[in-house]
Amino acid sequence: MATKTYARTISDAAVTAIRTAPQKKMQPHILYFCIYSNNTYFYPFNFKYQNMSNELKDLQPQILWKRFCDLCAIPRPSKNESKAVAFVREFAAAQGLDCTVDSVGNVIIRKPATAGREGAPGVILQSHLDMVPQANSDVRHDFNKDPIKARVDGDWVKAEGTTLGADNGIGVAAALAVLEAKDVAHGAIEALFTVDEETGMTGANHLQAGILKGSIFINLDSEEEGELYIGCAGGMDALITVPCTEEAPNREDRAYKISLSGLKGGHSGLDIHLGRGNANKLLTRFLWKAAHRYGLRLSSMEGGNMRNAIPREASAVVTVPASETAQLKNDAEEFLTVISAELSGVEENIVFTVTPEALPATVMTASSQNNVLNTLYAMPNGVIRMIADKPDVVETSTNLAIVQSDGKQVNIACLLRSSVDSAKDDLANAMTALCALTGSNIKLNGSYPGWKPNFDSNILKTMKQVYRRLYRRDPKVKVIHAGLECGIFGKNYPDMDYVSFGPTIMHPHSPGEKVNIPSVAEFWKYLTATLEAV
Numbered sequence: 001m002a003t004k005t006y007a008r009t010i011s012d013a014a015v016t017a018i019r020t021a022p023q024k025k026m027q028p029h030i031l032y033f034c035i036y037s038n039n040t041y042f043y044p045f046n047f048k049y050q051n052m053s054n055e056l057k058d059l060q061p062q063i064l065w066k067r068f069c070d071l072c073a074i075p076r077p078s079k080n081e082s083k084a085v086a087f088v089r090e091f092a093a094a095q096g097l098d099c100t101v102d103s104v105g106n107v108i109i110r111k112p113a114t115a116g117r118e119g120a121p122g123v124i125l126q127s128h129l130d131m132v133p134q135a136n137s138d139v140r141h142d143f144n145k146d147p148i149k150a151r152v153d154g155d156w157v158k159a160e161g162t163t164l165g166a167d168n169g170i171g172v173a174a175a176l177a178v179l180e181a182k183d184v185a186h187g188a189i190e191a192l193f194t195v196d197e198e199t200g201m202t203g204a205n206h207l208q209a210g211i212l213k214g215s216i217f218i219n220l221d222s223e224e225e226g227e228l229y230i231g232c233a234g235g236m237d238a239l240i241t242v243p244c245t246e247e248a249p250n251r252e253d254r255a256y257k258i259s260l261s262g263l264k265g266g267h268s269g270l271d272i273h274l275g276r277g278n279a280n281k282l283l284t285r286f287l288w289k290a291a292h293r294y295g296l297r298l299s300s301m302e303g304g305n306m307r308n309a310i311p312r313e314a315s316a317v318v319t320v321p322a323s324e325t326a327q328l329k330n331d332a333e334e335f336l337t338v339i340s341a342e343l344s345g346v347e348e349n350i351v352f353t354v355t356p357e358a359l360p361a362t363v364m365t366a367s368s369q370n371n372v373l374n375t376l377y378a379m380p381n382g383v384i385r386m387i388a389d390k391p392d393v394v395e396t397s398t399n400l401a402i403v404q405s406d407g408k409q410v411n412i413a414c415l416l417r418s419s420v421d422s423a424k425d426d427l428a429n430a431m432t433a434l435c436a437l438t439g440s441n442i443k444l445n446g447s448y449p450g451w452k453p454n455f456d457s458n459i460l461k462t463m464k465q466v467y468r469r470l471y472r473r474d475p476k477v478k479v480i481h482a483g484l485e486c487g488i489f490g491k492n493y494p495d496m497d498y499v500s501f502g503p504t505i506m507h508p509h510s511p512g513e514k515v516n517i518p519s520v521a522e523f524w525k526y527l528t529a530t531l532e533a534v
């Protein structure tokens with residue numbers, strides 16, 4: 001899902017410091033104990049962060065949840081994972097395990113096979129260290145500094161008004177737990193912790209060929225317990241700029257801020273087929289009509305702030321002739337009724353407001369505004385095609401994620417996804433054709449391949465057998481309409497046998513993110529049983 005692929009995600013200085021810091025060889029037999037007091041959590045390697053919730057530590061399997069707790073205390077938004085890299089690296093030192101950190105901050109920890117399993121194929125357990133930083137607008141949270149306030153709510157663990165980071169913190173915690181576990185039989189383990197999965201796949205894109213020795217690759221980054229993923233969609237970013245010329249507004253006009261919020265949003269791959277509202281598209285619909293009916297003029301517009309999330313909120317500053325203010329408010333009420341009816345059963349908390357605003361210094365010229373609103377209105381959005389022989393799986397989709405105007409132009413970011421590369425290119429061409437019509441520029445970048453499903457994979461066979469033995473039924477085998485790093489690893493490791501699975505996580509990439517506690521226990525049971533069976 002590369003928007004802008006940065007060569008390094010964490011600062012050079014930080015990487016050099018981490019890589020060159022003397023690796024303290026910890027004596028595994030010396031028991032390290034952690035001091036729990038008032039939620040302050042001290043690691044022997046003087047790693048301390050406020051830690052939120054003891055109730056999480058009491059969850060089972062404790063060996064996994066305690067690591068997830070640690071991660072909740074570590075700020076790790078995409079492209080700022082240095083603290084998480086340091087934590088994992090020091091964890092390896094504390095376990096007396098071999099550890100390497102590559103030039104972009106990917107960490108690999110190696111654990112030898114347990115007794116009698118030396119002949120087993122080597123297994124890579126892969127997860128990503130970064131998390132999506134999303135908070136509700138009424139929550140003040142600095143994702144570069146503040147810990148995640150995780151808490152138990154029935155069968156779920158949630159955060160308070162922010163993303164939880166179970167995507168992919170539970171995967172990271174599971175891999176650390178396997179490295180620490182003394183009671184799990186397994187062949188040689190390479191635990192790979194990548195950086196910047198969410199905003200550019202930087203870690204996956206930079207992992208060098210020949211570093212990993214194993215032959216089985218288990219990705220721990222999918223989000224439905226009981227489902228095995230053997231394929232995923234590729235992606236590409238379309239960055240569109242619509243040039244704008246501005247002029248002074250009519251001094252007689254009235255100015256308003258029009259805001260739409262309360263939508264569910266969600267993951268623009270996993271949730272794109274759920275028919276949720278896209279705040280940018282809905283607001284455009286209203287503005288386009290008002291502009292054509294009574295000369296509404298657009299001064300600025302913005303909506304969405306995550307390239308891989310369905311936008312939940314959007315707003316615009318506009319001017320209308322004084323004689324049309326009542327019409328504008330009537331139209332806004334009517335519009336809310338219309339879209340609430342259209343989206344009923346899916347979106348129940350839509351808020352659409354028109355509030356007086358100071359007259360802006362400038363508005364877009366009529367022709368610029370036309371280009372902007374026509375581009376946004378005509379831009380493809382949502383599901384384009386389902387997979388023919390798998391009618392419940394999306395093949396190709398696009399999400400109009402971000403709109404931002406800066407006076408000189410309007411920037412639009414869309415994320416295209418498809419498990420068929422040619423279909424993705426076709427969609428990109430259609431967008432390019434539209435931009436040609438409205439005098440807009442389009443840049444397509446960060447394209448990454450999908451992960452082609454191999455239904456005859458050995459690890460798939462093994463995991464089906466293990467699942468049948470554990471649960472007396474078959475696991476669901478699926479292709480996911482989202483980006484998994486497996487598609488990219490396939491470039492440098494084409495012969496690896498890939499599979500992905502994980503616990504049940506709902507509403508990833510949004511403040512509603514939550515992980516199901518019983519599914520984590522099943523995820524752990526299935527993972528350790530699989531390692532013993534490989």
Ligand SMILES: [Zn+2]
Pocket residue numbers: 128167168197221
């Ligand atoms: Zn993830």
